[in-house]
Amino acid sequence: MKQIAIYGKGGIGKSSTASNVAAACADEGYSVTIIGCDPKSDSSITLLGGHRIPTVMELMQQRVEITEKDVVFEGYKGIKCVEVGGPEPGIGCAGRGIIVAIKMLQKISTVMQDCDLIIYDVPGDIVCGGFAAPIRKGLVNDTYVLTSGEYMPLYAANNICKGFARLGNQLNGVICNSRNAENEEAIVSAFARELGSELLAFIPKDPLVQTCERAGFSVIEKEPDSGIAKVYRKLARTIIERDSACDPKPLTDARLRELTG
Amino acid sequence: MSPAPKPLEPLIMHPRPSSIVAALYTLRDLDVDVVILHGPAGCSFKHARLLEEDGLRVVTTALDESGFVFGGHDELVNILNKVIEMFDPESIGIVGTCASMIIGEELHEAVLEVNPDVPVIEVEVHAGYRENTKGVIIALESALAAGILSEEEFERQKVLLNEATEVEKRHGAASKEYLEPSRGDTKYTVAKRIIQLLKEGKKCINILNAKKETGYMFADINAAVNQVAKDLGSDSVIVNMANLDENLGLDRVRAHARNIARDLKGMGVEVHEIIGGLDEYPVTGETVSKLIAEKYPGFDFAVITGVPHAIPMDNLEGMEVISVTNGPRQVLPLKEMGHDHVMVEIDLHPKTLGVSNIVESEFGATLRELAREEMQ
Ligand SMILES: Nc1ncnc2c1ncn2[C@@H]1O[C@H](COP(=O)(O)OP(=O)(O)OP(=O)(O)O)[C@@H](O)[C@H]1O
Numbered sequence: 001m002k003q004i005a006i007y008g009k010g011g012i013g014k015s016s017t018a019s020n021v022a023a024a025c026a027d028e029g030y031s032v033t034i035i036g037c038d039p040k041s042d043s044s045i046t047l048l049g050g051h052r053i054p055t056v057m058e059l060m061q062q063r064v065e066i067t068e069k070d071v072v073f074e075g076y077k078g079i080k081c082v083e084v085g086g087p088e089p090g091i092g093c094a095g096r097g098i099i100v101a102i103k104m105l106q107k108i109s110t111v112m113q114d115c116d117l118i119i120y121d122v123p124g125d126i127v128c129g130g131f132a133a134p135i136r137k138g139l140v141n142d143t144y145v146l147t148s149g150e151y152m153p154l155y156a157a158n159n160i161c162k163g164f165a166r167l168g169n170q171l172n173g174v175i176c177n178s179r180n181a182e183n184e185e186a187i188v189s190a191f192a193r194e195l196g197s198e199l200l201a202f203i204p205k206d207p208l209v210q211t212c213e214r215a216g217f218s219v220i221e222k223e224p225d226s227g228i229a230k231v232y233r234k235l236a237r238t239i240i241e242r243d244s245a246c247d248p249k250p251l252t253d254a255r256l257r258e259l260t261g
Numbered sequence: 262m263s264p265a266p267k268p269l270e271p272l273i274m275h276p277r278p279s280s281i282v283a284a285l286y287t288l289r290d291l292d293v294d295v296v297i298l299h300g301p302a303g304c305s306f307k308h309a310r311l312l313e314e315d316g317l318r319v320v321t322t323a324l325d326e327s328g329f330v331f332g333g334h335d336e337l338v339n340i341l342n343k344v345i346e347m348f349d350p351e352s353i354g355i356v357g358t359c360a361s362m363i364i365g366e367e368l369h370e371a372v373l374e375v376n377p378d379v380p381v382i383e384v385e386v387h388a389g390y391r392e393n394t395k396g397v398i399i400a401l402e403s404a405l406a407a408g409i410l411s412e413e414e415f416e417r418q419k420v421l422l423n424e425a426t427e428v429e430k431r432h433g434a435a436s437k438e439y440l441e442p443s444r445g446d447t448k449y450t451v452a453k454r455i456i457q458l459l460k461e462g463k464k465c466i467n468i469l470n471a472k473k474e475t476g477y478m479f480a481d482i483n484a485a486v487n488q489v490a491k492d493l494g495s496d497s498v499i500v501n502m503a504n505l506d507e508n509l510g511l512d513r514v515r516a517h518a519r520n521i522a523r524d525l526k527g528m529g530v531e532v533h534e535i536i537g538g539l540d541e542y543p544v545t546g547e548t549v550s551k552l553i554a555e556k557y558p559g560f561d562f563a564v565i566t567g568v569p570h571a572i573p574m575d576n577l578e579g580m581e582v583i584s585v586t587n588g589p590r591q592v593l594p595l596k597e598m599g600h601d602h603v604m605v606e607i608d609l610h611p612k613t614l615g616v617s618n619i620v621e622s623e624f625g626a627t628l629r630e631l632a633r634e635e636m637q
């Protein structure tokens with residue numbers, strides 16, 4: 001079983017990448033689970049035809065008895081979807097929500113064990129202990145970093161690698177989600193190499209991603225023959241097959257600026 | 262599509278025992294040598310201090326504002342190393358607190374880093390559970406995982422804890438939205454009443470149904486009833502029932518039962534019915550009811566000490582019921598159950614820590630003194 005998480009700067013495309021990879025793996029006949037660890041609970045929506053599902057935390061808040069069928073929903077090709085949920089921005093503690101929800105899930109459901117691929121979709125940077133819970137509780141064994149070739153996303157990706165070093169976590173590879181920066185593939189490729197890792201995929205910036213998203217679908221489901229669908233499929237295969245990882249060596253800030261300059 | 266809501270349990274406003282403290286007491290019962298509280302220095306201070314009197318060493322990682330922000334991993338590793346070096350313990354407990362659990366501290370990471378060669382019981386607990394027995398269950402689960410508790414004893418404890426929770430919901434501290442603390446009836450008045458009943462030769466059921474070490478003081482009350490009856494030359498039949506089974510529960514709890522039984526014997530008190538172990542206070546009720554119905558019908562009054570609210574009223578009906586608790590919030594529920602006289606032994610628990618003999622109770626002392634006056 002592959003247990004993966006994709007980290008990267010906020011808004012860089014982690015959830016789109018996660019859901020398209022999930023859909024591509026499901027197409028190949030793998031059983032897939034996606035656990036949305038974002039309080040805005042937007043990880044699984046494009047796998048569920050645009051529908052939102054009740055989140056673990058909102059049910060806990062209502063103090064209802066929760067069973068597997070209340071929080072685990074089947075999406076595209078049987079992908080099991082779970083959303084942790086959490087508070088509105090600016091109140092409470094979303095990190096704690098992830099810890100609590102994961103504990104609850106382990107108790108009431110086997111989705112975290114019974115599948116070929118499980119993806120934890122975590123928001124933005126790992127801002128507090130709770131957001132690292134899937135890693136720290138040993139639920140993630142493969143981690144990927146998603147970035148574009150611009151300075152700030154690279155800076156965030158580099159910072160996350162520092163976090164990995166601290167958590168004793170390895171890096172399985174770097175994925176580039178293009179924002180049409182100049183020389184982008186070469187920059188991210190060099191970044192990956194200098195970390196001690198490699199660039200696994202270059203996902204082009206394509207308006208299809210957003211059109212499909214608006215309609216409530218992944219590209220894989222709605223535009224299976226598109227070029228970008230092919231890229232996601234190839235990435236999915238790489239992730240399923242990949243078994244090498246490295247202890248990332250973060251770059252200096254000066255070097256990052258130089259790379260993107 | 263949404264699941265049916267569970268009936269909402271009433272919000273309970275009065276402060277209640279903490280799960281963190283419950284975990285500490287459980288580690289004490291498991292004879293753990295040192296416990297590290299991972300959190301702010303003041304967390305659970307009062308109980309930590311009391312437990313030190315009882316032979317459990319407690320230290321804290323003393324997390325401060327910067328610990329909350331940057332995490333307390335290094336502090337925990339540091340204290341764990343220090344504890345091993347300073348105390349050379351045979352077992353170590355690490356207990357979470359609200360602060361460390363909210364920020365997502367992984368106790369296990371520190372244990373992995375230090376890798377001690379003695380068992381470490383990691384208890385990921387905070388005080389935000391509805392039932393404080395949750396702290397006991399988490400501690401026992403960790404003890405099971407650490408290999409210092411048998412599966413069989415674990416299952417047994419779980420049943421007892423669930424029953425304890427039910428008892429509290431029915432007639433205890435979790436039975437009402439708000440319970441006013443009360444000192445109950447005055448010991449002087451009730452002692453007088455007992456002396457009168459004994460002088461009239463009324464038949465008495467004298468029950469000790471205590472929780473673990475609290476038995477060291479509650480037993481003194483049951484003993485006093487016997488002693489006073491004898492001194493007064495009373496014709497009363499007194500049947501003594503006690504949850505002092507010496508072969509049930511954790512070693513430490515069995516030792517308490519042995520000590521109390523030995524002292525009672527030394528005080529000339531014969532226990533006629535053993536109604537369970539010292540950790541079985543939530544489940545002795547049925548046994549007592551059955552005994553009264555089948556063996557001891559027609560008694561006039563009952564004295565119940567310890568956890569009186571765990572004894573159902575069915576077969577106490579028609580008896581004058583006198584009970585002694587150590588919870589000021591237990592007075593009202595006991596009166597509502599129909600107990601005629603309810604007394605509180607204030608601060609009983611602290612006085613029963615670190616002892617291995619029966620200790621004098623205020624009510625026992627009052628009874629004895631009044632009986633002496635009576636005979637002059
Ligand atoms: N390759 C792409 N081409 C075009 N648009 C993209 C591409 N990848 C992602 N997007 C769009 O970028 C936006 C942000 O993506 P997404 O929500 O996946 O980011 P995220 O990293 O998960 O953000 P957050 O950190 O908030 O969770 C979405 O509207 C998405 O459709």
Ligand SMILES: [Mg+2]
Pocket residue numbers: 014015016038042121122123124
């Ligand atoms: Mg996202």
